[in-house]
Amino acid sequence: MNKKNTLSNPDTNGYYGQFGGAYIPEMLYPNVEELRKNYLKIISSPRFKKESDTLLRDYAGRPTPLYFAQNLSKQFGTNIYLKREDLCHTGAHKINNTIGQILVAIHLKKNRIIAETGAGQHGVATATVCALKGLECIVYMGEKDIERQAPNVARMKMLGATVVPATSGSKTLKDATNEAIRDWINNPTDTHYIIGSVVGPHPYPDMVARFQSVISSEIKNQLHKQAGIKWPTHVIACVGGGSNAAGTFYHFINEKKVKLIAVEAAGCGINTGKSAATTQLGTQGILHGSKSLVMQTKDGQVIEPHSISAGLDYPGIGPLHANLFSSKRASFLSATDNEALAAAFHLAKKEGIIPALESAHALAALSKVKFKKNDHVVVCLSGRGDKDMDTYMKYL
Amino acid sequence: MNKLDELFCRKKKNILNIYCTAGYPAINSLQTILPALQQQGADIIEVGIPYSDPIADGPVIQQSNMQALQNGMTIPLLLQQLNSLKNSIHIPIILMGYLNPVLQYGIEKFCKDAKKAGVSGIILPDLPMYEYEQWYQPYFAKNNLHPIFLISPQTSMQRIKYADKLSSGFVYAVSSSSTTGSNKIDTGQQQYFKKLKSLKLKNPLLIGFGIKDKVTFQNACKYTAGAIIGSAFIKAIENSKNIQSTTAQFIKSVKQ
Numbered sequence: 001m002n003k004k005n006t007l008s009n010p011d012t013n014g015y016y017g018q019f020g021g022a023y024i025p026e027m028l029y030p031n032v033e034e035l036r037k038n039y040l041k042i043i044s045s046p047r048f049k050k051e052s053d054t055l056l057r058d059y060a061g062r063p064t065p066l067y068f069a070q071n072l073s074k075q076f077g078t079n080i081y082l083k084r085e086d087l088c089h090t091g092a093h094k095i096n097n098t099i100g101q102i103l104v105a106i107h108l109k110k111n112r113i114i115a116e117t118g119a120g121q122h123g124v125a126t127a128t129v130c131a132l133k134g135l136e137c138i139v140y141m142g143e144k145d146i147e148r149q150a151p152n153v154a155r156m157k158m159l160g161a162t163v164v165p166a167t168s169g170s171k172t173l174k175d176a177t178n179e180a181i182r183d184w185i186n187n188p189t190d191t192h193y194i195i196g197s198v199v200g201p202h203p204y205p206d207m208v209a210r211f212q213s214v215i216s217s218e219i220k221n222q223l224h225k226q227a228g229i230k231w232p233t234h235v236i237a238c239v240g241g242g243s244n245a246a247g248t249f250y251h252f253i254n255e256k257k258v259k260l261i262a263v264e265a266a267g268c269g270i271n272t273g274k275s276a277a278t279t280q281l282g283t284q285g286i287l288h289g290s291k292s293l294v295m296q297t298k299d300g301q302v303i304e305p306h307s308i309s310a311g312l313d314y315p316g317i318g319p320l321h322a323n324l325f326s327s328k329r330a331s332f333l334s335a336t337d338n339e340a341l342a343a344a345f346h347l348a349k350k351e352g353i354i355p356a357l358e359s360a361h362a363l364a365a366l367s368k369v370k371f372k373k374n375d376h377v378v379v380c381l382s383g384r385g386d387k388d389m390d391t392y393m394k395y396l
Numbered sequence: 397m398n399k400l401d402e403l404f405c406r407k408k409k410n411i412l413n414i415y416c417t418a419g420y421p422a423i424n425s426l427q428t429i430l431p432a433l434q435q436q437g438a439d440i441i442e443v444g445i446p447y448s449d450p451i452a453d454g455p456v457i458q459q460s461n462m463q464a465l466q467n468g469m470t471i472p473l474l475l476q477q478l479n480s481l482k483n484s485i486h487i488p489i490i491l492m493g494y495l496n497p498v499l500q501y502g503i504e505k506f507c508k509d510a511k512k513a514g515v516s517g518i519i520l521p522d523l524p525m526y527e528y529e530q531w532y533q534p535y536f537a538k539n540n541l542h543p544i545f546l547i548s549p550q551t552s553m554q555r556i557k558y559a560d561k562l563s564s565g566f567v568y569a570v571s572s573s574s575t576t577g578s579n580k581i582d583t584g585q586q587q588y589f590k591k592l593k594s595l596k597l598k599n600p601l602l603i604g605f606g607i608k609d610k611v612t613f614q615n616a617c618k619y620t621a622g623a624i625i626g627s628a629f630i631k632a633i634e635n636s637k638n639i640q641s642t643t644a645q646f647i648k649s650v651k652q
Contacts, residue, residue, distance in 0.1 A: 025452040025521040026546040181451045188573045286496040299470045300500030301448040
């Protein structure tokens with residue numbers, strides 16, 4: 001933590017510029033404070049590093065390939081690389097974070113793990129590491145999401161997790177997060193809350209960003225080894241809460257010549273009232289313990305967003321990203337449901353890869369940016385499309 | 397003088413603070429509930445500002461928040477309702493709400509307008525004490541509004557003192573590690589209450605969360621100046637045909 005570099009890391013109070021902090025009820029303070037005091041010490045210890053590196057390599061399958069996409073490159077007249085997070089164990093980048101957090105939880109002597117999940121990817125990644133480490137796992141999931149993501153619910157159960165339906169509010173990710181927070185209030189001593197994105201009270205945004213930063217650290221090495229290039233010209237990632245984007249940007253944030261492109265879910269269109277493009281539609285507010293950009297009414301009530309992709313269907317954005325947006329360090333684009341679907345089908349046909357609907361939003365940005373022949377563009381393919389086959393089948 | 401100070405000067409024991417959600421069960425319910433509570437001898441009324449994501453609340457208060465929002469409750473309307481009641485309500489009214497709606501209203505304007513509406517104190521459970529001290533303290537002070545902070549069984553002695561230093565009126569002692577309306581009795585809860593009793597704080601303490609009837613109220617009063625009832629009251633008026641008589645019955649059953 002330092003005071004100067006507020007673009008990639010927060011200051012001592014957890015702020016990225018004007019965004020961040022820890023807006024939590026007193027009942028959560030001891031837990032969050034315990035984590036805040038210890039997380040940097042734990043994750044920089046040799047024991048943690050050794051165990052985390054081993055798990056990331058042998059269990060999660062890292063490093064994931066950086067694939068030079070020949071056909072896309074030809075089509076867009078530039079050099080396009082896909083960072084293959086879809087090849088991680090459990091099918092998405094989410095496991096990078098859950099491996100890190102389960103080790104932190106064990107270090108803090110917690111024996112009960114809770115998590116929230118939207119599409120179920122983070123829930124599955126949490127259930128997976130809990131099974132591995134033999135810890136009790138409770139995953140909160142909106143009642144509506146349980147209905148629309150049945151295969152992931154089954155996976156979590158097979159992995160031994162208890163899936164608890166969130167029946168409050170709109171019964172989706174936002175409410176699952178509320179329920180997980182309430183669980184933590186009720187279980188203050190033995191429980192660790194594994195938040196799945198770069199959201200929540202400080203130190204979560206920073207901790208999760210650090211665990212996901214392995215993505216950009218590998219991109220850097222691989223570009224150098226495979227193409228002899230020191231820096232990419234563009235890195236592109238989709239943003240809901242923003243964990244894969246935080247990981248993809250992390251080691252490039254302070255290298256101004258690398259263009260950071262975040263792609264939000266426009267849903268049916270920015271101005272249709274059915275969208276999840278938080279930087280376009282949100283205003284400064286507080287959600288789930290941090291100050292950031294939030295989709296809300298003028299009275300400060302949180303608005304339920306819409307996206308075809310459950311992983312981007314979130315009315316907020318991590319404070320790191322809110323700051324990258326307001327400082328103009330990153331450009332924020334958006335892709336509609338239809339554009340994402342088209343990009344997913346296009347990648348399947350052109351490169352033989354079926355992407356997750358979330359990642360398809362990042363791919364959709366390729367046709368929205370003008371690239372030069374000598375550019376080196378990295379797109380984070382954050383997850384695979386198996387979980388989205390029900391949706392894709394409707395459009396076959 | 398702030399009405400809370402007057403109250404605590406006059407009365408040291410058995411202070412009964414009742415929580416209700418503004419706009420619940422009907423949009424204009426405060427107009428019935430507030431006079432009824434006053435008439436039945438409640439000492440303080442805590443009026444909840446409804447919010448879409450009340451993370452410290454259990455199912456009963458969550459539901460009342462959702463209903464109140466569906467009914468159309470907003471901060472401007474709530475303040476307007478309080479304004480119209482202020483000449484008839486003499487007991488202290490405190491507002492309880494989450495920070496986000498208050499920030500959108502504007503915290504400086506909120507404090508000013510709350511004072512105008514006759515409010516004596518404010519509870520914002522997700523406003524960190526540090527942020528309050530850094531940024532918001534002057535607005536509260538200028539309008540003679542008492543900031544009331546929470547402590548829980550897990551709160552360290554050092555932080556209890558910090559909450560006491562920043563609070564005025566009273567300090568809100570959460571009875572157990574839980575959200576509102578839980579029946580959870582932590583092992584060691586009596587121990588915690590005893591500790592509360594032995595604390596030499598500048599402010600009186602009121603115990604809240606899980607206080608629901610005569611037994612739990614009296615138990616809390618053994619150790620502190622009084623207690624706060626929320627979910628149990630909300631539940632009582634949920635399906636009431638006559639809120640006035642339900643309120644009377646409820647308060648009687650607690651105080652007897």
